Amino acid sequence: MKTLAEIVVAVLSLLGAGFALIGSWGLVRLPATMERLHGPTKATTLGLGALLLASVVYFRTQLGVWTAHELLISLFLFLTAPISANMIAKVHLHRLRSGAANEPPGIAGPPPRPGEEGDWATFEAPARDTPASTANS
Amino acid sequence: MIDIALPIAAGCIALALILNGWRLLRGPGLGDRIVALDTMVINAIALIVLIGMIGGNATYFEAALLLAMVGFVSTIAYCKFVLRGDIVE
Numbered sequence: 001m002k003t004l005a006e007i008v009v010a011v012l013s014l015l016g017a018g019f020a021l022i023g024s025w026g027l028v029r030l031p032a033t034m035e036r037l038h039g040p041t042k043a044t045t046l047g048l049g050a051l052l053l054a055s056v057v058y059f060r061t062q063l064g065v066w067t068a069h070e071l072l073i074s075l076f077l078f079l080t081a082p083i084s085a086n087m088i089a090k091v092h093l094h095r096l097r098s099g100a101a102n103e104p105p106g107i108a109g110p111p112p113r114p115g116e117e118g119d120w121a122t123f124e125a126p127a128r129d130t131p132a133s134t135a136n137s
Numbered sequence: 138m139i140d141i142a143l144p145i146a147a148g149c150i151a152l153a154l155i156l157n158g159w160r161l162l163r164g165p166g167l168g169d170r171i172v173a174l175d176t177m178v179i180n181a182i183a184l185i186v187l188i189g190m191i192g193g194n195a196t197y198f199e200a201a202l203l204l205a206m207v208g209f210v211s212t213i214a215y216c217k218f219v220l221r222g223d224i225v226e
Contacts, residue, residue, distance in 0.1 A: 010142035013187070017146035017153075020183055024153035027160050027176055033168045036160075040176035044153075048183050051146070055186050058139070059195060069198035073182065073205050080209040084175055087216035092168035094220060101166040 019047025
């Protein structure tokens with residue numbers, strides 16, 4: 001039983017560290033910003049999830065205590081990674097549009113248009129009744 | 138087995154941090170630098186968890202949880218500042 005737990009911990013921690021390394025390698029290796037966003041937000045988050053699972057099993061079997069903090073961290077990270085990726089993509093789109101950034105063509109080519117007419121929602125002016133600020137309302 | 142696996146994993150995470158630092162210093166666009174900082178925070182969390190496992194000390198998870206929250210908020214604040222020129226409007 002102890003050996004099985006050791007194998008599980010070793011495999012999960014190596015898997016997690018490997019995924020984190022792959023994500024960072026993608027950050028270095030990929031040519032365009034939109035493609036660089038993929039490595040850290042997906043591979044690294046998955047790697048950290050595996051690492052935290054390894055930590056739960058390790059503390060349960062080696063030290064005999066249940067720790068739930070890891071699950072909390074991974075839940076928080078899985079919730080926040082898409083949000084920060086969305087914000088970074090918005091920053092990049094706006095900088096591309098204003099001409100502050102130019103990027104080399106990526107492997108996948110330019111991103112497809114969002115539709116026949118219209119543009120990305122982040123470029124649109126606010127709708128009529130959208131408050132510009134919630135500070136004084 | 139764990140005694141061998143954990144230092145190897147820590148080495149992988151350290152290498153990943155160096156790669157992120159390269160992208161942070163080099164990165165042609167502002168977006169790249171924000172991505173690199175965000176990834177550095179995630180990798181630092183992974184390193185803290187690994188150090189906690191190697192040392193057999195569960196107290197490190199508080200630090201990891203705090204770092205996860207602060208990292209997320211700082212990424213959002215940085216993006217918001219670039220997008221709007223202001224953080225709290």
